[in-house]
Amino acid sequence: MRIAIDAMGSDQRPQPDVAGSVQAARDFGETIVLVGPQTQVEQELAKHDTTGLSIEVADAPQVIEMSDKPTSVGRDKPQSTMHIGTSLVKAGEADAFVTAGNTGAAMAIATLNSLGRIKGVKRPAISSIVELAGQVFTLVDIGANTDTKLDWLLQFAVMGNIYSQKAQGIASPRVALLSNGEEEGKGDQLIRDAGPILKQMPLNFIGNVEPLDILQGKADVVVADGFVGNILIKSFEGAIETMFTLMRQEFGRDIISTAQGAIARPVLRRVYDLIDPSKQGGAPLLGINGVVIIAHGGSNERAIRNAIRQARQAVQGDVISSIADGIAEMQLPE
Amino acid sequence: MRIAIDAMGSDQRPQPDVAGSVQAARDFGETIVLVGPQTQVEQELAKHDTTGLSIEVADAPQVIEMSDKPTSVGRDKPQSTMHIGTSLVKAGEADAFVTAGNTGAAMAIATLNSLGRIKGVKRPAISSIVELAGQVFTLVDIGANTDTKLDWLLQFAVMGNIYSQKAQGIASPRVALLSNGEEEGKGDQLIRDAGPILKQMPLNFIGNVEPLDILQGKADVVVADGFVGNILIKSFEGAIETMFTLMRQEFGRDIISTAQGAIARPVLRRVYDLIDPSKQGGAPLLGINGVVIIAHGGSNERAIRNAIRQARQAVQGDVISSIADGIAEMQLPE
Numbered sequence: 001m002r003i004a005i006d007a008m009g010s011d012q013r014p015q016p017d018v019a020g021s022v023q024a025a026r027d028f029g030e031t032i033v034l035v036g037p038q039t040q041v042e043q044e045l046a047k048h049d050t051t052g053l054s055i056e057v058a059d060a061p062q063v064i065e066m067s068d069k070p071t072s073v074g075r076d077k078p079q080s081t082m083h084i085g086t087s088l089v090k091a092g093e094a095d096a097f098v099t100a101g102n103t104g105a106a107m108a109i110a111t112l113n114s115l116g117r118i119k120g121v122k123r124p125a126i127s128s129i130v131e132l133a134g135q136v137f138t139l140v141d142i143g144a145n146t147d148t149k150l151d152w153l154l155q156f157a158v159m160g161n162i163y164s165q166k167a168q169g170i171a172s173p174r175v176a177l178l179s180n181g182e183e184e185g186k187g188d189q190l191i192r193d194a195g196p197i198l199k200q201m202p203l204n205f206i207g208n209v210e211p212l213d214i215l216q217g218k219a220d221v222v223v224a225d226g227f228v229g230n231i232l233i234k235s236f237e238g239a240i241e242t243m244f245t246l247m248r249q250e251f252g253r254d255i256i257s258t259a260q261g262a263i264a265r266p267v268l269r270r271v272y273d274l275i276d277p278s279k280q281g282g283a284p285l286l287g288i289n290g291v292v293i294i295a296h297g298g299s300n301e302r303a304i305r306n307a308i309r310q311a312r313q314a315v316q317g318d319v320i321s322s323i324a325d326g327i328a329e330m331q332l333p334e
Numbered sequence: 335m336r337i338a339i340d341a342m343g344s345d346q347r348p349q350p351d352v353a354g355s356v357q358a359a360r361d362f363g364e365t366i367v368l369v370g371p372q373t374q375v376e377q378e379l380a381k382h383d384t385t386g387l388s389i390e391v392a393d394a395p396q397v398i399e400m401s402d403k404p405t406s407v408g409r410d411k412p413q414s415t416m417h418i419g420t421s422l423v424k425a426g427e428a429d430a431f432v433t434a435g436n437t438g439a440a441m442a443i444a445t446l447n448s449l450g451r452i453k454g455v456k457r458p459a460i461s462s463i464v465e466l467a468g469q470v471f472t473l474v475d476i477g478a479n480t481d482t483k484l485d486w487l488l489q490f491a492v493m494g495n496i497y498s499q500k501a502q503g504i505a506s507p508r509v510a511l512l513s514n515g516e517e518e519g520k521g522d523q524l525i526r527d528a529g530p531i532l533k534q535m536p537l538n539f540i541g542n543v544e545p546l547d548i549l550q551g552k553a554d555v556v557v558a559d560g561f562v563g564n565i566l567i568k569s570f571e572g573a574i575e576t577m578f579t580l581m582r583q584e585f586g587r588d589i590i591s592t593a594q595g596a597i598a599r600p601v602l603r604r605v606y607d608l609i610d611p612s613k614q615g616g617a618p619l620l621g622i623n624g625v626v627i628i629a630h631g632g633s634n635e636r637a638i639r640n641a642i643r644q645a646r647q648a649v650q651g652d653v654i655s656s657i658a659d660g661i662a663e664m665q666l667p668e
Binding site for chain 2: 132133143146147178179180187188189191210211212214215216225226227228230231232234235236237238239240241242243245246247250251253257260261263264266267268270271274275
């Protein structure tokens with residue numbers, strides 16, 4: 001398998017991108033294609049011992065910034081790492097593309113400039129494989145679409161279900177709608193409309209879930225409009241970040257607190273590991289005709305390595321053709 | 335001032351409701367009217383030393399359960415604590431009503447059976463005064479309305495702004511829209527439509543905020559559709575609850591961890607105090623023609639006492655007539 005990686009994706013590029021790629025090449029034994037400005041990438045790569053590893057470099061002179069507008073990158077930076085990386089996938093020269101860069105730009109380039117949508121997909125979605133508190137769930141959509149229409153949302157459920165089966169290895173994922181109450185009839189119009197239809201579809205649909213239910217592992221696939229899904233995931237992340245900030249603040253308040261913190265550190269470290277967002281490190285673009293995984297901009301080496309693992313699982317699970325089949329078989333309501 | 339309290343609101347009723355009321359009567363020197371089944375309330379009250387306090391009991395034989403449907407309580411339980419409590423406010427025999435009971439039922443009864451809406455208010459909203467990590471903000475709506483229309487949302491902003499000024503004492507509250515990005519143009523259709531209009535209104539409108547911005551104290555009033563606001567607040571609460579569950583789990587894992595936890599306890603206690611949700615303990619119903627404050631069903635004595643403080647501040651600030659004026663002066667878009 002050949003996995004293309006954006007060497008210039010993360011905020012700290014190219015250090016974590018390249019280091020994570022080297023780690024992945026070592027751990028998984030696959031070929032890694034680092035996509036970025038040739039000289040710069042080779043210089044970074046030279047810092048690592050790559051003996052026996054299969055790592056190539058594909059030149060891409062342009063780099064997309066987090067501030068670049070998704071609407072203009074396709075035109076303005078045709079030689080970007082994202083163009084080259086997704087084009088490698090389209091040409092069959094790579095099986096997947098991983099980037100920690102601008103999500104909107106990656107979605108726009110993948111959709112409009114290279115891979116395109118899987119046939120029949122109304123709107124591609126950004127999903128996120130979240131591991132929190134020992135629970136793993138797939139959330140779809142986390143922000144590609146706002147004001148989601150009913151048929152888009154039903155497709156999100158189908159794509160998320162297939163991804164969870166094929167890439168995450170869950171035989172019969174529990175699929176749920178994110179809502180403001182568990183009872184049937186709770187939710188906004190979209191959720192109230194979607195529930196009865198999902199119940200009739202060939203899915204293990206378990207109804208509505210609330211945020212705490214998700215953290216308690218009650219669903220494997222959580223389906224939401226992208227605006228609401230984005231608020232959910234950012235609220236989880238924000239609350240956790242705030243808690244750790246408070247703990248650092250309080251343990252740093254005086255010398256006694258610092259000593260107490262040092263003593264409790266092994267336990268606090270275990271707690272941190274349980275909610276470390278870099279564990280899964282990958283947000284698959286669902287509905288794109290090729291495996292594209294987005295990692296967090298703040299990714300460290302471990303997160304990049306784990307996003308590559310995510311890409312590998314998606315390729316091994318033959319997710320794209322399964323989604324194509326699943327979408328083709330769907331009967332959407334009139 | 336006379337504040338009516340639902341003696342049978344909280345999950346542990348009547349213990350926290352009555353104990354918190356006694357505490358409030360002592361701390362604030364106001365008259366408390368406990369509303370509930372006369373004998374039961376008097377028996378509970380007898381457990382406390384109420385010497386010198388002004389506490390009365392108003393008989394209400396029926397109790398609303400969390401499982402009761404808001405659509406039927408008006409008809410089915412006309413002698414409930416919520417009917418009697420809100421009717422006391424309507425009759426001028428109390429200045430405010432506080433309940434830790436079923437929020438939907440309280441909203442339905444206040445709107446349809448007793449107080450009614452303030453003139454011109456399209457839809458009442460449930461706001462929440464949230465204190466987290468040392469930051470206080472007013473979130474409106476947290477669940478009274480889904481599929482919010484533009485003019486409802488604009489009114490939420492006006493009502494939240496006035497509440498923040500008059501009850502929270504913030505001279506020029508920073509009003510923001512909850513969105514999936516700070517930039518103008520981010521958000522779903524409702525948010526994108528509301529931004530430019532709010533900018534023209536006589537408010538200190540600061541644009542969009544994301545969940546982490548809120549936790550960092552960037553806004554005093556956060557405006558959202560009730561479905562989205564509900565997801566936000568439940569995500570914050572869920573993540574915090576999960577973190578504390580993990581900490582209890584890991585500190586309880588073995589005898590060494592437990593000892594380490596005991597040593598760190600003073601600091602962890604300070605962290606907990608900083609995010610304790612019972613601090614403010616009150617969700618005002620905005621747009622209702624009378625002060626009604628909802629406390630969390632899981633309220634303890636402290637949370638009830640603080641919800642009463644919230645009610646007192648709303649009465650002192652003359653919130654209702656200020657909202658009436660604010661709504662009357664609003665020029666809604668065609």
